[in-house]
Amino acid sequence: MTGGPTVLHLQKVAGISGSEAHLISLLPRLKERGWDIRFLMLHEHEPGAWDFAGELTARGIPLDAIPLAADVDPIAFFRLGAYLARLRPTILHTHLVHADVYGQLTGALTGVPVRVSTKHGFNEFRENPGFALGDRAIATFAHTHIAISRGLARYLEEVEGFDGSSFEIVHYGIEPDGAPRAYGGRQPRLLCVGRLIPIKGHIVLLRAFAEARRQLPELRLDIAGRGPLEPALRALAKELEVDDAIRFLGYVAPVQRAIEDVAIVVVPSMGEGFGMVALEAMERARPVIAAEIGGLGELVEEGVTGLLVPPGEADPLAEAIVRLARDLPAATEMGEAGRRRALEQFLQERCTDRTELLYRDQLQSRRGRNGTLPT
Structure with a gap:
């Protein structure tokens, strides 16, 4: 059951790895708690992107997609801006580099009231000084930043110059799936x-x-x-x-x-x-x-x-x-x-609790004296 604030999650997807598995688990949990959860997928037509889309939609999460012709695609920026203006989400939550670049900038320009960014992983290009400078600049458009581990926060501090203590740490969570089956193979x-x-x-x-x-x-x-x-x-x-x-x-x-x-x-x-x-x-x-x-x-x-x-x-x-x-x-x-x-x-319930608390804190801190959110 929904009816709460609209939260749009944005990520470029090529397949199902850690961040995608995390979202497949997290987003339905947030929806169950009354948040209006949507997903917008950036993609370059990789088959694995549609594996992810199928998994997420099967769990009841509405999903739209914008193709990218290149890492920096002006048409995709325009489409994203039009999409945000039409949907008018209360919270925009971006994941990984492409979504940060496209989403945080476009979200600020279209007046999304609350903007959240999650850093999920290590990448060799983070060690490029030019990239680090650009990543820190884009980060200024987000109202809060999440790192999925303390180790990642330390890495971003050491390699890109972020303040590691500024990240909220939200570990991934797991959904229990009954008793595990014992290994029965003869060979290891x-x-x-x-x-x-x-x-x-x-x-x-x-x-x-x-x-x-x-x-x-x-x-x-x-x-x-x-x-x-x-x-x-x-x-x-x-x-x-x-x-x-x-x-x-x-x-x-x-x-x-x-x-x-x-x-x-x-x-x-x-x-x-x-x-x-x-x-x-x-x-x-x-x-x-x-x-x-x-x-x-x-x-x-x-x-x-x-x-x-x-x-x-x-x-x-x-x-x-x-x-x-x-x-x-x-x-x-x-x-x-x-x-x-x-x-x-590491239960998913703990991850969901932490994410929901961050959303509520940001909504509260962004509201003006009259109780309305800025646009």
Whole structure:
């Protein structure tokens, strides 16, 4: 049931990764609490964008789309301005770089009363001084800023010059999905989930997997996700002579099904704002081997719910894989500890509570003495 303020979420979507999975979970919860939730999708016609659109609309969230011809598309700016003028949302909530650039500027020009920006992840281009300057300039149009982990807030302070303490920290949340199924495989099987792009660390994973198989030839690996790196990854797997032990699954929904088919989940990212896949694995009682970067160190408790390794290094990752794959009872104990941690500290209800509180605080602070919002 809705009737509350209209909240428009804006993001450029290419597939379903952490931020998209977060929104698929968060937005229906906000709608249940009476907010009029809408989604506007920027896209470049990637197939994965429509996977996301289908998941969100199936949950009752109205979705519109604006195509982009380039990263900076004047026609898209015009279309977005017309869309905002027609919809007149009370809150505009932007996610990721493209939505910040298009949405915060256009939202200010069209008089959206409350503008919120969430920073979700690491990107190599953030280290470009020109980009950092522009990102900070665009940020001045938002009334409040969210970071999805303390690690990401620190990164934005170190790399872009933001005041890390100015970010509201809102961790992603998980929806409990019944009791997890125990792993029943005879051979230790690993899973990596994420877009097939360089920053997700698949190349390091394949090299580590090849090294681990020298000690444990029975190891198997599933890779779930789509992306432009897939041909290169298939070629590398063949070069490393492990292609017969790897399955490329493509897009998998629900991801919990793929998680329950394996013993261990690996998150080898070179940069990860939070690590939604790690949280999903924990909720399904699977141990996680993750790069110690960004929000992953806030999720995975070393030696308790999984293992943390230096990002971008194949040898420590291979050692961690062998350690857990050789001792599946210990891996099972870590998975059970991870499930307890997920259910105690990272439920979606807590994420929704925090988001809703920020919205209400901003609405209250933006109202004038007569109780009306500025336009």
